[in-house]
Amino acid sequence: MSIPDYQTAMLPLLRLAADGKEYRSRDAIECLAQDFALTDEERSEMLPSGTAPLFDNRVGWARTYLKQAGLLTSPKRGVFQITERGKALLAKGPAQINVSTLEQFDEFRAFRERRRDTAAENNAAVPRQAEQESSATQTPEDQLAFAYGRLRSELEFDLLEQVKSVTPVFFERLVIDLLVGMGYGGSRQDAGRAIGKSGDGGIDGIIKEDKLGLDVIYVQAKRWEGTVGRPEIQKFAGALQGQRASKGVFITTSTYSREAVEFANLINTKIILIDGQQLAAMMIDHNVGVSTIGMYELKKIDTDYFEGE
Incomplete structure (x- = not known):
């Protein structure tokens, strides 16, 4: 068969x-x-x-x-x-x-919706038809974009599940790798000495905002399952005020409540909230915990090459 x-x-x-x-x-x-x-x-x-x-x-x-x-x-x-x-x-x-x-099943419908959203965020003009529909309704580029969105969404899901299973020490190291990969913290060695060493009133670590260290960012990293509520963000904001700090990043493997997001947006201190889904997406974008298994090149005719014919 x-x-x-x-x-x-x-x-x-x-x-x-x-x-x-x-x-x-x-x-x-x-x-x-x-x-x-x-x-x-x-x-x-x-x-x-x-x-x-x-x-x-x-x-x-x-x-x-x-x-x-x-x-x-x-x-x-x-x-x-x-x-x-x-x-x-x-x-x-x-x-x-x-x-x-x-x-x-609600979970499956939510999964497919996330996959479609991921494709749309990558500027893919992906029709919202089910997989069973004839590919005749899609251009080859649409089909590639749809497939990429599906693969990306599944990778984010699996990556987050993997992150949730690591030890707290490994999670701190993961956060270091991500922030350095995004251009923060100077060198990984500098960041490694800072993260996880503060332990001061709700602050897990301090990292340079740039390679020169002109400013610093205070970091809170929580490998949680439940929703992070407003009290936790208030505690972090209070810790920042105690350090006379103006910038902080709160990273969790979970999600934030609406009240927590609203509070972070209202206060003068700049606090960036990164939830589990954003964390996984950033890890993929900056090649932390993932590797490339294949690449496809899309090519078109070089009209300039043939103009001199």
Whole structure:
């Protein structure tokens, strides 16, 4: 048979996990390859970019979509497990699971909305059709932009999940790498001596605003799960006032309440709030914790070259 698409792989993948055990992604790929009776030639077929086997990539996307819909969970890196929601869906005896099936879950709809927003933020004129629609309605550039937005959104999600699992010490080092990568803090060595050493009234560290150190920025880094409320921002603002500081950055892996955002915008002290989604996006933009696996070049005819014909 031909290599199944990622939607076709969804139901077999969820059935594989139906026993409630933890499965490694690599083992699941091997099991599904046997279930689909793929040949060695089909197993070795690569993506056009040459970065990964085509079947492995499609199973990976099936796992991603099931996870975004809350049908699978990842107890640790490279491992997945079925959820109660996943078991409940299987109990209904579905003939297939596809994107339309997953649309019934709020988390999945929110995921797709985030993906579309990411594409739009990158100036991509991406139509808001579902993946099933004919590509005839999209230009090749639209399709590339849509695919990039989808990959970017998923990478941000996975990256944030990874950041939430690191130790507090590693998170401090991550913050250092990001701020230095953005041009703050002078050298990494300077920043490393400052971050995590202050411990003064709600301030986690001090970092130079520029390489000359003409001004400093006070940093608060919180690896939280719950929403950061106004009291925490007030505490940070008070600590800044105690240091006669005018600039601060509050970084969290979580989100901020509306009251916290409003308070930060009202006070005279300049406090920048960076939530988990922004943190992941900045890490990608500045190549912190990510690596490039492939590049595509879009080319057009050089009309200047042919003008002298």
